[in-house]
Amino acid sequence: MKVAPSILAADFANLAADVARVADVADLLHVDCMDGHYVPNLSIGPPVVKSLRPHTDLFLDCHLMVDNPGTLLAGFADAGADGCTVHIELGDPRVLFDEIRALGMRVGLSLEPQTPFDAVAPYLAEIDLLLVMSVHTGFGGQPFIAEVLDKVRAARVAIDERALPVEIEIDGGIKIDNAHLAVEAGVDILVSGTGIFGADDPAEAAREIRAAGTK
Ligand code: DX5
Ligand code: ZN
Numbered sequence: 001m002k003v004a005p006s007i008l009a010a011d012f013a014n015l016a017a018d019v020a021r022v023a024d025v026a027d028l029l030h031v032d033c034m035d036g037h038y039v040p041n042l043s044i045g046p047p048v049v050k051s052l053r054p055h056t057d058l059f060l061d062c063h064l065m066v067d068n069p070g071t072l073l074a075g076f077a078d079a080g081a082d083g084c085t086v087h088i089e090l091g092d093p094r095v096l097f098d099e100i101r102a103l104g105m106r107v108g109l110s111l112e113p114q115t116p117f118d119a120v121a122p123y124l125a126e127i128d129l130l131l132v133m134s135v136h137t138g139f140g141g142q143p144f145i146a147e148v149l150d151k152v153r154a155a156r157v158a159i160d161e162r163a164l165p166v167e168i169e170i171d172g173g174i175k176i177d178n179a180h181l182a183v184e185a186g187v188d189i190l191v192s193g194t195g196i197f198g199a200d201d202p203a204e205a206a207r208e209i210r211a212a213g214t215k
Contacts, residue, residue, distance in 0.1 A: 029060055049081050060084070064086050128166060144178050
């Protein structure tokens, strides 16, 4: 099981320092890119990834909540992103998958809480990461939507049946008290923003989330 602190909840004015605080315990860093159109919030993009890249060797797991991800993929790759995740709600993602791979990054596909598992099932053999949203995208600090765990279970079965090399990541509202539910349902990677960077000791919070998930 892996832990991915979401830097959306870090202090952007002290980003390298906040990342350094969790570096020993994080398995990857989750980077939320929001464009103010796909979601009603605006966050960060390739320039910040480029600034962060020299400060960490962690996998930079970029979650693209934008209307036109295709226009940003080369920028993310040039900036040093390791993976880009796009949303199924935008339509057939295959062209984006090809671009992400051609740019040397890992391919992620995400689905919103209201989107059924069937929408992503046809693409499982073409991706590295399935990102199951457990809040509606746009903001950190929202409550966990437990109903999405049924989709995690369905994904776990589908991936295991075919022995596909796809990791299941969950994102939104993950805290110490619910991490075990996600892992029991079959999650491989726990994203947590406010659950980690909102804590007095982010590294300790990340350790506790991992421990809670492995119980
Ligand atoms: C929401 C983002 C999440 C967010 C999670 O749109 O995709 O990655 O940072 O934040 P928490 O863990 O606070 O719910
Ligand atoms: Zn995210």
